[in-house]
């Protein structure tokens with residue numbers, strides 16, 4: 171077959187972009203070669219609707235083994251009692267959970283997107299805000315911390331069926347125990363979406379939601395450093411005794427409702443090549459090397475936050491417990507959009523982000539979000555964080571100076587040359 175030169179040339183360009191730049195998008199990471207190899211493997215050719223041992227197609231004996239290993243490794247990693255590894259993404263995992271436990275029009279309570287939440291936690295432009303009735307809690311204006319009093323007040327008033335804990339731009343740990351108590355008071359289920367801090371939670375660096383929350387979802391490609399995808403898990407509430415009533419009044423166990431909500435509820439054939447890559451990534455995440463990595467991610471985030479604060483930057487909540495931070499740029503007289511654009515010109519990649527109580531639109535924003543998962547995979551340590559913050563500051567304080575940005579870009583390339591990505595890297 172004739173090689174598709176155009177696409178492979180573009181993929182080479184993308185690899186070069188990744189190799190040369192400083193990647194600070196908090197939701198991104200770099201997978202190992204073996205994760206990539208599994209994701210690009212022959213398992214992409216196989217249809218396998220159903221679950222291991224219960225498929226709708228023949229020839230699934232090998233992918234059954236692969237998917238079973240993925241499930242067992244995920245259970246071990248998160249100390250979960252039940253796992254479904256098939257969701258194509260975090261959004262798909264959340265859609266399946268809501269389909270399983272809610273009826274259209276039911277009330278849900280989630281963390282406000284503009285305070286750091288996620289689209290699938292009830293945003294009006296997302297299925298979760300269109301099919302269900304969304305209510306929100308946010309952060310305290312002074313402290314930047316989740317306002318648990320507000321969460322309780324809204325829960326008691328609205329009596330939602332589902333309370334969602336979790337965020338895409340929140341740098342602090344969560345009080346899952348408190349949220350569960352509130353949920354029990356109003357008869358709600360609790361979903362923890364740990365897509366961002368999953369790796370830190372898996373290795374015991376943040377509070378574990380599984381003992382408190384009925385259901386936990388995550389993506390597999392952020393701090394977990396696997397292929398793009400999702401997971402649904404349950405801890406001690408596995409097969410909870412009260413079950414859930416279907417519209418016909420039958421009692422169904424939670425695990426079977428969740429399995430059915432993934433397939434046939436919201437997805438068709440699972441991506442067995444991605445499930446193979448998830449299995450490889452879970453194996454890596456159980457290793458000593460990953461433990462060292464994820465501890466360093468947190469140390470780097472701490473060092474980076476400290477360096478930003480030293481230069482007068484305002485970090486929401488004043489610091490970080492995890493791998494990311496949200497920076498309010500209003501005292502630097504630059505919008506999130508302008509900062510993102512100027513930084514990209516210097517090959518420093520961040521994303522513009524709303525900050526709590528933002529006065530600008532989501533297309534402009536007053537802030538940026540930065541994270542250390544990807545640069546830590548490159549091998550960077552605390553001392554490099556200060557250097558990176560200096561480079562960011564040099565761009566942000568003079569964003570229209572093309573000459574200076576060109577020079578900064580060269581310094582970025584020089585710095586990253588010492589941290590090869592796929593140039594000469596082994597699988598772990």
Ligand code: DSN
Pocket residue numbers: 196197260288338
């Ligand atoms: N897009 C992801 C993030 O950047 O956090 C959330 O879906």
